[in-house]
Amino acid sequence: MSPIAEQAVAPPGRSDLLGWLTSTDHKRIGTLYVITSLGFFLVAGALAVVMRTQLARPNSTLVSPHAFNQLFTLHGTAMIFLVVAPFAVGLANFLIPLQIGAPDMAFPRLNATSYWMFLFGGLTVFLGALTSEGAADSGWTAYAPLSEIKISTGLGQDMWIVGVFLVSVATILTAINFITTTFIYRAPGMTMWRIPIFAWEMVATSLLIFMAFPSLAAALLLLFVDRHLGGHAFDPSYGGNAVLWQHLFWFFGHPEVYVLILPYFGVVSEIIPVFSRKPIFGYTGLVIAAFAIAGLSMGVWAHHMFTTGAVDDPFFSFLSFMIAVPTGVKFFNWIGTMWRGSISLATPMLFCVGFLMNFLLGGVTGVMIASPPIDFHAEDSYFIVAHMHYVLGGGSLFAIFAALFFWWPKMFGVKLDERLGKLCFWLLFVGFNVTFFPMHLLGIEGMPRRVFTYPDVGSFPLLNSLATAGSYVMLAGVVAFAWNVVVSTRKRDPVGPDPWEANSLEWWTSSPPPEHNFDDLPPIRSARPVFDAHHPEIAKGGAG
Amino acid sequence: MHGQMWPSPATAQASVLANDWLLFGTAGLAVAVIVWGLILFSVFRWRRKGQTEGPLPPQFDSNNPLEIAWTAIPLLIVLALFVYTYRAEADVERLAPKPDVIVDVNAYQWNWTFAYQGGPTVQGSFADPPQLVLPLGETVRIVLTSSDVDHAFWVPDFLFKRDAIPGHPTSFDLNPSKLGTYLGRCAEFCGFDHALMDFSVRVVSSSDFNRWRSAHHT
Amino acid sequence: MMVALRLFISSAVFSSVIATAYWIFSKEPTGTFLLGVMSFGLLFVAGYTIVAEREADLVGDRPEARPVDAAGELVGTYSIRSPLPVWTALAVSCVGLGIVVSPAVAALGVVAMLIAGVLFILQSR
Numbered sequence: 028m029s030p031i032a033e034q035a036v037a038p039p040g041r042s043d044l045l046g047w048l049t050s051t052d053h054k055r056i057g058t059l060y061v062i063t064s065l066g067f068f069l070v071a072g073a074l075a076v077v078m079r080t081q082l083a084r085p086n087s088t089l090v091s092p093h094a095f096n097q098l099f100t101l102h103g104t105a106m107i108f109l110v111v112a113p114f115a116v117g118l119a120n121f122l123i124p125l126q127i128g129a130p131d132m133a134f135p136r137l138n139a140t141s142y143w144m145f146l147f148g149g150l151t152v153f154l155g156a157l158t159s160e161g162a163a164d165s166g167w168t169a170y171a172p173l174s175e176i177k178i179s180t181g182l183g184q185d186m187w188i189v190g191v192f193l194v195s196v197a198t199i200l201t202a203i204n205f206i207t208t209t210f211i212y213r214a215p216g217m218t219m220w221r222i223p224i225f226a227w228e229m230v231a232t233s234l235l236i237f238m239a240f241p242s243l244a245a246a247l248l249l250l251f252v253d254r255h256l257g258g259h260a261f262d263p264s265y266g267g268n269a270v271l272w273q274h275l276f277w278f279f280g281h282p283e284v285y286v287l288i289l290p291y292f293g294v295v296s297e298i299i300p301v302f303s304r305k306p307i308f309g310y311t312g313l314v315i316a317a318f319a320i321a322g323l324s325m326g327v328w329a330h331h332m333f334t335t336g337a338v339d340d341p342f343f344s345f346l347s348f349m350i351a352v353p354t355g356v357k358f359f360n361w362i363g364t365m366w367r368g369s370i371s372l373a374t375p376m377l378f379c380v381g382f383l384m385n386f387l388l389g390g391v392t393g394v395m396i397a398s399p400p401i402d403f404h405a406e407d408s409y410f411i412v413a414h415m416h417y418v419l420g421g422g423s424l425f426a427i428f429a430a431l432f433f434w435w436p437k438m439f440g441v442k443l444d445e446r447l448g449k450l451c452f453w454l455l456f457v458g459f460n461v462t463f464f465p466m467h468l469l470g471i472e473g474m475p476r477r478v479f480t481y482p483d484v485g486s487f488p489l490l491n492s493l494a495t496a497g498s499y500v501m502l503a504g505v506v507a508f509a510w511n512v513v514v515s516t517r518k519r520d521p522v523g524p525d526p527w528e529a530n531s532l533e534w535w536t537s538s539p540p541p542e543h544n545f546d547d548l549p550p551i552r553s554a555r556p557v558f559d560a561h562h563p564e565i566a567k568g569g570a571g
Numbered sequence: 572m573h574g575q576m577w578p579s580p581a582t583a584q585a586s587v588l589a590n591d592w593l594l595f596g597t598a599g600l601a602v603a604v605i606v607w608g609l610i611l612f613s614v615f616r617w618r619r620k621g622q623t624e625g626p627l628p629p630q631f632d633s634n635n636p637l638e639i640a641w642t643a644i645p646l647l648i649v650l651a652l653f654v655y656t657y658r659a660e661a662d663v664e665r666l667a668p669k670p671d672v673i674v675d676v677n678a679y680q681w682n683w684t685f686a687y688q689g690g691p692t693v694q695g696s697f698a699d700p701p702q703l704v705l706p707l708g709e710t711v712r713i714v715l716t717s718s719d720v721d722h723a724f725w726v727p728d729f730l731f732k733r734d735a736i737p738g739h740p741t742s743f744d745l746n747p748s749k750l751g752t753y754l755g756r757c758a759e760f761c762g763f764d765h766a767l768m769d770f771s772v773r774v775v776s777s778s779d780f781n782r783w784r785s786a787h788h789t
Numbered sequence: 790m791m792v793a794l795r796l797f798i799s800s801a802v803f804s805s806v807i808a809t810a811y812w813i814f815s816k817e818p819t820g821t822f823l824l825g826v827m828s829f830g831l832l833f834v835a836g837y838t839i840v841a842e843r844e845a846d847l848v849g850d851r852p853e854a855r856p857v858d859a860a861g862e863l864v865g866t867y868s869i870r871s872p873l874p875v876w877t878a879l880a881v882s883c884v885g886l887g888i889v890v891s892p893a894v895a896a897l898g899v900v901a902m903l904i905a906g907v908l909f910i911l912q913s914r
């Protein structure tokens with residue numbers, strides 16, 4: 028296969044709407060995913076700020092219970108299905124063909140179809156807010172029987188089911204596309220053991236999607252049948268089984284957590300070597316660890332069900348503990364990459380260090396709640412809220428910002444401003460920890476999650492006010508990022524192909540890349556072809 | 572009712588659970604501090620000063636003995652933690668052959684019923700949440716179920732919760748070890764007034780319990 | 790393709806082991822069924838790869854291959870523009886939304902899907 032594809036159309040201008048609507052170019056689709064997921068991020072983040080404002084003081088009546096329940100349902104659904112996962116999909120869409128030296132994805136039209144289905148699905152979930160009973164309000168987990176028609180009577184719940192179903196089908200199609208592209212469309216010399224770690228992590232992610240998402244689709248279909256076609260799968264009053272929903276949901280839901288983090292392991296594995304000016308440490312170990320995590324994560328779903336008294340706790344506890352081992356390997360590999368390096372703390376690297384610091388705490392609390400005796404207290408409390416946000420906020424979200432700052436020049440041809448970038452980092456880092464660290468304590472002290480208010484007891488008011496203050500600081504960080512985009516776009520300061528002196532093939536071509544991706548390719552003799560071309564004295568294999 | 576910040580274990584089971592928290596908290600904090608230290612040390616020790624790039628640092632990219640060590644050591648740690656946790660859970664979930672008191676707890680949107688077998692049934696109202704009265708030092712069996720959606724029975728000072736799932740009753744034992752009144756609440760999101768689905772637990776002496784029981788039994 | 794093959798086979802074996810272990814320890818049917826379906830899916834993918842792709846000789850798998858080795862080889866000719874994807878996605882979404890909102894919208898979606906199908910067949914000829 029070759030980088031030479033038949034291309035006839037001249038690169039169109041940025042503003043042609045029809046071009047964006049009909050494009051099957053992986054770079055445009057990737058950009059659309061990234062921008063769409065950032066749009067959903069702004070909305071979901073705003074919902075979170077409203078929730079934090081309601082929770083700033085005890086017994087507050089700013090937001091009604093019904094509205095609050097919609098707020099956290101939409102916040103969770105959006106962050107998981109419409110922000111963290113699709114941002115990774117967008118990044119991978121943009122990067123994988125470039126990183127492996129391919130002209131496009133294996134199935135370009137399928138790829139575009141997936142994007143539009145994801146967009147329409149996401150909009151459907153939010154459009155539920157316009158119905159008479161409002162949007163879905165049974166949480167992103169939609170536990171049956173709460174989500175059954177007897178109790179959640181509104182149209183919003185149905186639109187949630189349809190929207191999430193569309194998104195999950197789109198995600199499965201994209202996963203098949205990623206696997207095929209990476210296995211088949213690599214450039215000459217780009218063997219599997221030379222593709223960037225990010226591409227490997229996306230293969231592992233896609234495999235997980237392929238295994239986990241059908242279970243979600245099945246659960247949603249059954250719920251729909253229960254609601255409208257007289258089924259009783261989850262309704263115990265007619266012989267259904269309420270635990271069945273939890274099995275089906277978490278069989279998807281736990282691997283989903285790794286779908287939300289593995290791509291970002293890939294992101295930091297790309298960025299840390301560049302800003303340490305060293306190759307990634309333990310390439311093989313990182314790849315094996317990715318698949319170990321993916322494999323183990325298929326056997327831990329019921330650690331979300333320890334408190335049901337209906338599952339084999341030790342089995343799930345054991346496999347959950349085991350996941351700590353490959354995750355630890357990754358941490359040590361990242362530290363090994365920085366070890367004795369020549370480290371520059373540019374904004375992308377700052378966000379990676381922030382990722383390491385935050386995610387570590389999320390990992391440690393993750394091992395804690397893998398122990399059922401601890402989970403008996405922590406489950407469904409703010410301790411879980413803290414844990415989950417340290418993984419998906421302090422982890423994935425920080426990696427999202429690292430990726431934005433790192434690949435922005437490649438996507439849009441201009442660098443983001445460094446000083447505003449550092450301001451953005453510090454606001455987000457401080458704001459994040461002030462928001463979410465106190466939640467560990469709130470959970471231990473006895474505050475359940477998903478409550479619209481709380482009584483004036485113990486340190487609830489103090490810790491909650493602190494968390495709310497932190498969320499405003501995070502908001503300021505997001506504003507700093509938006510301002511950065513405006514400033515940097517106005518400045519129009521074009522960058523060359525390789526502004527960071529990076530390693531992988533996407534830095535060989537111009538920024539932004541031409542429609543056919545590459546005019547020529549360097550010889551590929553290691554996992555760092557661009558570095559090799561710039562440092563022939565060090566390059567492995569001695570190929571010129 | 573709930574003045575201090577940390578829950579203080581109020582059942583025999585809670586003392587076992589508190590030890591698990593202590594062990595995992597300490598071990599977790601130790602690991603976190605070591606790894607945080609390694610991250611910050613590498614960043615600040617080898618941070619490049621100024622704008623000049625200088626020569627490339629050493630380009631090593633693997634070290635097999637080291638990689639085996641940092642796979643094997645965490646593996647041993649988590650195996651040890653698993654063995655500990657397995658035993659602790661067995662202690663906490665053990666059901667006594669003959670409990671002294673059996674209470675059927677029913678959760679519903681958004682309140683609780685406590686039905687003592689061979690004794691009174693306690694109903695609460697929205698304004699006046701129900702109270703579960705328990706005898707100190709005796710074994711209490713809770714049989715938990717729900718009549719509508721999923722709920723969860725959580726008493727923070729017992730460091731314990733169990734889901735109340737319709738059609739799926741479960742049982743657990745409590746051995747109250749401390750006199751006092753404790754706050755209980757629903758932990759599993761259950762709809763509109765989930766946040767206000769509270770109850771309380773009052774642990775009294777055996778004789779007080781018997782007096783209360785006969786006074787309320789109709 | 791050897792790497793892909795090895796990956797699919799080891800995934801299938803691993804998930805079969807987990808499924809069996811889960812049944813032995815828990816005797817819980819739902820999870821065993823889900824793990825079983827997953828193992829079966831992976832076995833299918835592995836089998837497909839063995840049958841269809843074992844002989845594949847990819848230039849990307851040759852460690853010493855140079856860019857020039859692939860010259861003249863075409864990945865295939867495809868347009869970088871197509872109105873079909875957005876149209877198809879819109880049609881599918883109309884069907885989904887129509888089912889819960891109004892049958893008319895669903896009918897519209899079905900018609901749009903049929904049109905997309907016809908266009909697709911015409912295009913691929």
Ligand SMILES: [Cu+2]
Pocket residue numbers: 678679681721722723757758759760761765768
């Ligand atoms: Cu409840």
